[in-house]
Amino acid sequence: xxxxxxxxxxxxxxxxxxxxxxxxxxxxxxxxxxxxxxxxxxxxxxxxxxxxxxxxxxxxxxxxxxxxxxxxxxxxxxxxxxxxxxxxxxxxxxxxxxxxxxxxxxxxxxxxxxxxxxxxxxxxxxxxxxxxxxxxxxxxxxxxxxxxxxxxxxxxxxxxxxxxxxxxxxxxxxxxxx
Amino acid sequence: xxxxxxxxxxxxxxxxxxxxxxxxxxxxxxxxxxxxxxxxxxxxxxxxxxxxxxxxxxxxxxxxxxxxxxxxxxxxxxxxxxxxxxxxxxxxxxxxxxxxxxxxxxxxxxxxxxxxxxxxxxxxxxxxxxxxxxxxxxxxxxxxxxxxxxxxxxxxxxxxxxxxxxxxxxxxxxxxxxxxxxxxxxxxxxxxxxxxxxxxxxxxxxxxxxxxxxxxxxxxxxxxxxxxxxxxxxxxxxxxxxxxxxxxxxxxxxxxxxxxxxxxxxxxxxxxxxxxxxxxxxxxxxxxxxxxxxxxxxxxxxxxxxxxxxxxxxxxxxxxxxxxxxxxxxxxxxxxxxxxxxxxxxxxxxxxxxxxxxxxxxxxxxxxxxxxxxxxxxxxxxxxxxxxxxxxxxxxxxxxxxxxxxxxxxxxxxxxxxxxxxx
Amino acid sequence: xxxxxxxxxxxxxxxxxxxxxxxxxxxxxxxxxxxxxxxxxxxxxxxxxxxxxxxxxxxxxxxxxxxxxxxxxxxxxxxxxxxxxxxxxxxxxxxxxxxxxxxxxxxxxxxxxxxxxxxxxxxxxxxxxxxxxxxxxxxxxxxxxxxxxxxxxxxxxxxx
Numbered sequence: 124x125x126x127x128x129x130x131x132x133x134x135x136x137x138x139x140x141x142x143x144x145x146x147x148x149x150x151x152x153x154x155x156x157x158x159x160x161x162x163x164x165x166x167x168x169x170x171x172x173x174x175x176x177x178x179x180x181x182x183x184x185x186x187x188x189x190x191x192x193x194x195x196x197x198x199x200x201x202x203x204x205x206x207x208x209x210x211x212x213x214x215x216x217x218x219x220x221x222x223x224x225x226x227x228x229x230x231x232x233x234x235x236x237x238x239x240x241x242x243x244x245x246x247x248x249x250x251x252x253x254x255x256x257x258x259x260x261x262x263x264x265x266x267x268x269x270x271x272x273x274x275x276x277x278x279x280x281x282x283x284x285x286x287x288x289x290x291x292x293x294x295x296x297x298x299x300x301x
Numbered sequence: 302x303x304x305x306x307x308x309x310x311x312x313x314x315x316x317x318x319x320x321x322x323x324x325x326x327x328x329x330x331x332x333x334x335x336x337x338x339x340x341x342x343x344x345x346x347x348x349x350x351x352x353x354x355x356x357x358x359x360x361x362x363x364x365x366x367x368x369x370x371x372x373x374x375x376x377x378x379x380x381x382x383x384x385x386x387x388x389x390x391x392x393x394x395x396x397x398x399x400x401x402x403x404x405x406x407x408x409x410x411x412x413x414x415x416x417x418x419x420x421x422x423x424x425x426x427x428x429x430x431x432x433x434x435x436x437x438x439x440x441x442x443x444x445x446x447x448x449x450x451x452x453x454x455x456x457x458x459x460x461x462x463x464x465x466x467x468x469x470x471x472x473x474x475x476x477x478x479x480x481x482x483x484x485x486x487x488x489x490x491x492x493x494x495x496x497x498x499x500x501x502x503x504x505x506x507x508x509x510x511x512x513x514x515x516x517x518x519x520x521x522x523x524x525x526x527x528x529x530x531x532x533x534x535x536x537x538x539x540x541x542x543x544x545x546x547x548x549x550x551x552x553x554x555x556x557x558x559x560x561x562x563x564x565x566x567x568x569x570x571x572x573x574x575x576x577x578x579x580x581x582x583x584x585x586x587x588x589x590x591x592x593x594x595x596x597x598x599x600x601x602x603x604x605x606x607x608x609x610x611x612x613x614x615x616x617x618x619x620x621x622x623x624x625x626x627x628x629x630x631x632x633x634x635x636x637x638x639x640x641x642x643x644x645x646x647x648x649x650x651x652x653x654x655x656x657x658x659x660x661x662x663x664x665x666x667x668x669x670x671x672x673x674x675x676x677x678x679x680x681x682x683x684x685x686x687x688x689x690x691x692x693x694x695x696x697x698x699x700x701x702x703x704x705x706x707x708x709x710x711x712x713x714x715x716x717x718x719x720x721x722x723x724x
Numbered sequence: 725x726x727x728x729x730x731x732x733x734x735x736x737x738x739x740x741x742x743x744x745x746x747x748x749x750x751x752x753x754x755x756x757x758x759x760x761x762x763x764x765x766x767x768x769x770x771x772x773x774x775x776x777x778x779x780x781x782x783x784x785x786x787x788x789x790x791x792x793x794x795x796x797x798x799x800x801x802x803x804x805x806x807x808x809x810x811x812x813x814x815x816x817x818x819x820x821x822x823x824x825x826x827x828x829x830x831x832x833x834x835x836x837x838x839x840x841x842x843x844x845x846x847x848x849x850x851x852x853x854x855x856x857x858x859x860x861x862x863x864x865x866x867x868x869x870x871x872x873x874x875x876x877x878x879x880x881x882x883x884x
Contacts, residue, residue, distance in 0.1 A: 155348065157355055158377055158720050159402035162446070163483060166472075169465035184350040200879035201858050202355060202376040205347050207882035231395065234380030235865055235874025236857065244882045255483055319859060323851050375856035380872075382841075383865060387872050418748055545776050545802065548830030559802065566805045655747045658780070658798050658809065671798065673784060684782040686798070694833045723856065 139275060146190070146216070147272040148178040150265065153189035153213060155206060157196025160223040163255040164195045172258035177265060186212040191268065193261075194245070197225035199236045207244055218271070218278045220264050221247045224254045246279030320371060324361050327369035327697065340368060345708065347376045353450065353712060354719030356693070362705065370700040370708075372693055377723040385683035389649035390416050390490055391626065393683075398484040400668075400685065400721040403446050404439035406475070407663045408721075409488040414569060415659035415670035416490050420652035424619050428492045429570045430612040434505070435478075435487060436570075436661070437601045437608070442471045443664035443716075444598045451591070451713030452523060455532050463519045470508050477501045490650060491625030492618030502609060512602050520595060533588040537699040537711035540585060547698075548691040551666025552597065553715065556582050556589035563662035574611065577604050587714040594716075624650040649678015658686075665689055665716060687721035725806050726751050732770060737763055742813075752809040760797075760812050761822040761848075767799060767808070768827045775799040775808060778824070781834035783814075783842040787868040792816045793842055797824070814844055823848040841866035 152174075156164055168174050168182055183189050186209045198206055210219070221241055224230035227250045229239030241247060248271060251264035324342065341362045347355040355376035361369040381400070385393050397412040398405040410432045417424060424432075449464030472482045478501040479485040479494070487494050523529045539549070544557040554561055562579040564572040580596035582589035619625050626645055627638035654676045660669030666688025673682040692715050699711050726746075733741065733753070740759040745752050755763055767775040780798035791813040799808045814821055823846035824831045835846045836855040843864040846852060853859065863870055863878060 159399050159484060161354070162402060165446075166465060166469065169469070170462050171466070171469045184348075196355075197377060197379055199376060199378055200881060201378070202347060204880075204882050205376070209348055232379045232384070234384055234872055235870070236378050236380050236879070238881065244884050246884070257482060319853055323853070326851070375854075375858070378856040380865065383870075383872055421748070543829075546829050548778055548828065550779075561802055567807075656752075656809075657748050657750060658807070660779070667779065669780060669798070671780060671782060671796065681786075682782075682784040684780065684784075684796075686780040690833065690837075691830060694830065 143272050143275060147269040150177075150179050150191045150218070150268065150272075151181045151183055151189045152179050153186055153192045153209070154182050154184070155192055155194045155196075155209065157194070157198065157202065158225075160195035160225070160255040163258055164193060164222065164261065167258035167261045169258075172262060174262065174265065177262070177269075179265065186210075187214065189213055190216065191218045191220065191265075193220045193222050194226045194241055195222040195255075197230060197232055198238045198241050200238055201236070203238050203241075203244055206241070210245055216278050218248045218268050219245055220261075220268060221250045222261060222264070223256055224252065226250075227252065230254060248278055320359060320373060324359050324369055324371045327361075327371065343705075347373075353717055356712070356717060356719055356722075358696075358708070360700070360705070360708070365704045365706075367700050367703055367705065367708070370697045372696055374690075374693070374719075374723055377719045379724070381685060381724045382683055385680055387679065389646075389678045390652075390680065391646070391649070393680075394488065394490075395484065395486045398486055400687065400724070401443070401663060401665060401689070401718045402484070402720045403718055404443035404664045405484050406435040406479075406487060407439035407443075407661070408668065409486060410436050410439075410570075411659070411661040411663065411668045412670055413488040413490055414661060415657060415672055416650075416652070418659045419655065419657045419672050419674055420490070420624060420650055422491050422619050422621055422624060424492055425616050426571065426613050427496075427615040428617045428619075430608050431493055431497055431617065432488065433570050433572065433575070433608045434497070434605060434612075437605050438471055438474065438505075440601050440664045441598055441605075442468055444594050444601075445471070447594060447664075447713075447716045448519065448598075451710070451716070452519075452529075454709045454713045455529060457522060457526070457529065460519045460522055463515070467512070467515055474501060474504050474508060477504055489618070489626055491621055492616075496617045497612075505605065505609060509602055509606055513599070516595075516598060523591075524595075530588065532706070532710055533591060533714070534586060535584075536587045536703060536707045537714060538584065538586040539695060539699060543698065544585065544695070547695045549666070549695055550691065551662070551664070551688055552590050552593045553666065553692055553695070555580060556593045557585040558583040563660060563667060567660075569659075569661055571608075571611075575604055575607050577607075587710050590714040651676060651678055660686065663688060665718065665721075666692060668721070685721070685724055687724060689717040689719070689722035690724075693717050693722055725804055729767075729773060729808065732766070732773060733763065736766060750807060750809060752811060754811045754813065757812050757814060757821055760795075760810070761824055761827070763810065764797070764799075764824045764827045767810075773801060774803040775801045776828075777802055778828040778830045778834070779807075781824075781831055781838060783838040783844055783866070785842060785866065785868045790815060793819070793844060795821055795838060795844060819843060820845050820847050822846070825849055840864070843867070 154164055221227050226241045229237050249264045249267045251261055253260050343360045343362055345358040347357045357373040359371045360367050397408040400408045445464045445468045449461035452460035476482050479487040541557045544554050560581040577600045580593050582592050622641050627641055631638040632642045652674045656673040658671040660667045668688055669686035671684040672680050675681040740756040742754040767773055777800040779800045782796050784794045793814040795812045797810040835849055838844050839852055840854040840856050
């Protein structure tokens with residue numbers, strides 16, 4: 124293959140794309156199900172809004188075997204240490220979906236014990252709005268993570284994608300068509 | 302990961318010592334010469350597939366046998382009671398949804414009943430029947446998730462998916478009835494947000510037609526299953542006296558032989574006009590609670606059918622313009638309604654000075670609200686008597702002497718919801 | 725039923741009862757703090773009254789100069805299907821209240837919760853420690869002088 128750096132770049136980008144394709148179609152979620160959003164996450168894994176068809180068949184509760192952490196539910200200060208510990212135990216590369224209003228900004232709980240947004244202590248990739256977000260909303264969040272992987276962005280990278288709850292804004296979602 | 306874990310100890314050493322000492326001080330009949338030789342402290346942490354939310358259990362084990370157990374709550378403490386003191390009665394209704402988040406409509410009904418008792422508002426009969434329908438569908442939804450998750454914890458994963466299939470149908474009904482799948486906030490002080498439509502009525506009837514056979518499909522998988530019965534029989538038993546003393550309510554109490562159901566003993570809404578049985582079993586173990594809840598689901602279906610037939614026509618909101626929110630369309634056109642809407646939303650309903658406690662029979666037990674009013678639009682103190690908090694208190698005696706695999710079955714049968722246990 | 729309760733209670737605790745009131749069909753007794761455990765024992769053991777179930781125990785902060793706090797006991801009698809409320813006034817200078825854990829074991833966690841939220845100490849409680857807030861938290865959240873958003877720095881957050 125002595126054709127110079129061009130063809131080497133060609134091979135590695137193809138390899139990266141292949142690995143990215145494999146990663147995005149087998150995102151195994153780590154369901155950090157804390158409160159009400161966890162029930163919608165169970166529906167999201169359930170028979171109607173089947174997430175297994177997206178490759179996320181295995182909802183492993185062990186962090187060592189997952190690459191996507193879906194934080195579903197209000198995170199209190201007491202719980203934040205546990206969430207961070209589990210995030211640290213996950214192997215790289217790992218992505219985080221902040222599901223629901225409580226994880227995005229503290230939600231309707233502007234009180235003394237609720238962390239006003241998990242991005243205060245975790246790098247978040249996708250925020251899914253809703254209280255709780257419909258399972259289809261969460262599926263769209265998962266697809267946004269998949270789009271992120273396809274574009275080759277690093278997890279926790281600065282550019283965040285915000286998913287709106289109203290369906291008619293669907294087209295305006297992704298600022299970069301992928 | 303080479304990041305220095307400076308956040309690794311979420312509890313200081315002192316706090317850790319306190320909880321470990323509580324674990325050691327538990328009343329046990331087993332003593333050890335060398336404490337480190339036989340027993341082990343296992344942390345079933347807040348993040349666990351089978352703890353039904355963020356419940357942390359510390360177990361002291363002798364091999365596989367549990368010698369003592371200490372639950373640690375507070376991982377979902379969101380400050381509900383303090384929030385309630387800072388918002389008006391109407392503003393708190395969406396918060397009540399998130400208490401027992403498996404049956405949100407029932408919590409709405411409970412809260413609004415307590416506020417109406419305090420304020421002295423009479424609700425028309427149609428609204429009361431509609432509230433019965435809401436409460437019973439909520440009970441069905443909660444028990445379906447219970448059935449699914451308890452069976453999954455014990456090993457029968459199929460029942461989880463079938464339970465969720467039925468629950469999806471119920472959520473479709475809620476979608477048509479209230480506008481939301483899940484956290485509904487459907488009740489208002491003095492009535493309901495909207496009237497029930499014919500479409501919703503026909504959907505409920507269609508659901509009820511197919512429900513008994515769908516339920517028996519799941520039931521057949523479990524009720525004669527040797528493995529399920531062996532895992533559940535004589536596990537986590539509580540005696541009748543202990544159950545009453547510990548303040549257990551709901552299916553746990555009825556599985557111990559006490560026929561106490563607030564729908565029958567202290568009838569609220571229109572339960573005194575409806576005909577239903579209260580299932581009571583006497584063993585007090587996990588299997589008895591299973592039977593109680595399965596029977597309750599069938600009774601709820603019967604109550605729903607009766608409520609749909611008997612529901613009279615009429616208004617769905619009380620005729621009290623100073624305290625009941627007017628219909629939204631009218632506020633845009635009529636001056637009176639606009640002013641009333643403004644006053645109620647900004648200044649609240651101002652119940653007289655006093656205090657009340659009102660409880661309903663929720664899916665998990667007695668859900669009560671103790672409200673103290675100082676005559677303003679905001680409650681002075683609001684205490685939520687959550688059934689899961691009281692039921693979880695009975696965990697240590699239930700777990701003692703069992704094995705680790707029993708922990709999962711027992712927690713499944715207690716069916717705690719941390720949203721209401723931690724408030 | 726109400727008369728029977730008052731008769732029994734007045735027979736032994738006439739001096740301790742500070743007031744009796746009824747609102748919306750519910751009977752409330754306000755009792756002196758020192759006698760609460762004995763009164764609860766009477767209510768529990770009496771075969772005719774039979775208040776065998778403690779449904780709720782909570783505190784309340786009235787933000788007044790004297791007798792700032794109150795501890796409220798909501799009792800239920802399974803036999804008679806009757807509810808009773810017993811209240812105790814607690815002054816800020818002496819926050820000790822006798823514990824009723826010996827009468828109903830349901831009081832264990834409820835008293836821990838009241839201690840956590842208000843700082844009211846219960847004498848004779850087997851294991852009085854915080855239940856909702858982490859152990860190192862120094863304040864009592866439901867007091868009226870604690871702000872809703874909390875005090876910055878009182879709870880720790882992991883580093884990002």
